[in-house]
Amino acid sequence: MNFESLRAALPAGDTLDRLHADMERARLVPTWKYVADFVSREPLVSYRPWLWKWDAVLHHLLRAGELITPERGAERRSMEHTNPDLRSGFSTSHTLATAVQLVKAGERAPAHRHMAAAIRFAARSEGGDVFTTVEGEPLRMLQNDLLLTPSGTWHEHVNSTGHDIVWLDALDFPLVNLLQASWFEPGEPGVAVPREEGYSQTILGAMRPTDWLPYPDHHPVVRYPWSEMRAALERLRGAAGSPYDDILLAYVNPRNGGPTLPTIGCHAQLLRPGKATQSHRQMCSTVYYVIEGAGHSVIEGQRFDWAEGDVFVVPNWRWHEHASAMGRDAILFSVSDEPVMRALGMYREQAFAGPSGRQEITAVFDPV
Ligand SMILES: [Fe+2]
């Protein structure tokens, strides 16, 4: 077949309507008709910013603590921060899902692994040693430590203390599900070869054993102690800081200085007392957890007041700025899909135009 013979066989008296109808039957769609439906001038963001108050979340979690017994799946006693616009995907932003989990004294979550990568943060317990075991290595969970569970790594939780523990989880499962790449595998206790506590810190650190071998795992298992992050923020207190985030530090991959995980970038930031940042928007979505202090963020003209323990989400490409209350520091922890957007060459940032560099507040968030 060539152009000449095909052209000779074209229908006489053809019309555009007939062509469209025939194309439809051939499972072909005219780009000239639909291009605006799949190439938008601005990002089409399908969900709104939202905020979850810590007291309200904890209230529900404690109720679940009474009702969700080991027989009823206590190892999944966790509550997803589900954006009202992303209910079907159970997610907080279009790529990230955060949740709070309650593990009661003596409970154990059996070993398992999955495609979704996870971080755990902000464990709160009333004392005792709390560990999550990742690839056989027990990682201590002191308050606000950050722990990684990279994609495909075995992990299990054992609460051998006499106290209940609550922590924040963040996972990339919405992205994994978008890519249709999810898998999950249960395992027996001890399925991963046991490692000493501190194994990854020793093998990744500046001083290594003389028989050091390249780090064996695809992505390192890392525990980032909060004491070190807090001290690092404090050392920068006198610095100029970022106009959009004040003092902002990234948790990096100790092997290469890259993002925390390939799909989840973690940051901690100090907003010095009475600080009000400028507004910008970023081609990434970010979920914030308030570690300490109080303040508010303005997202697309809406004011979100926050205090310790609250979680809020800034969707992709939405104007946002932050302000701490007068008289005390505010410290925020955040997870974002920025590493994904950077890896794909899609990351962008834009400063808010206007003399003050800040948005006008036109509404105040009310979850009711
Ligand atoms: Fe898991």
Ligand SMILES: [Fe+2]
């Ligand atoms: Fe930002």
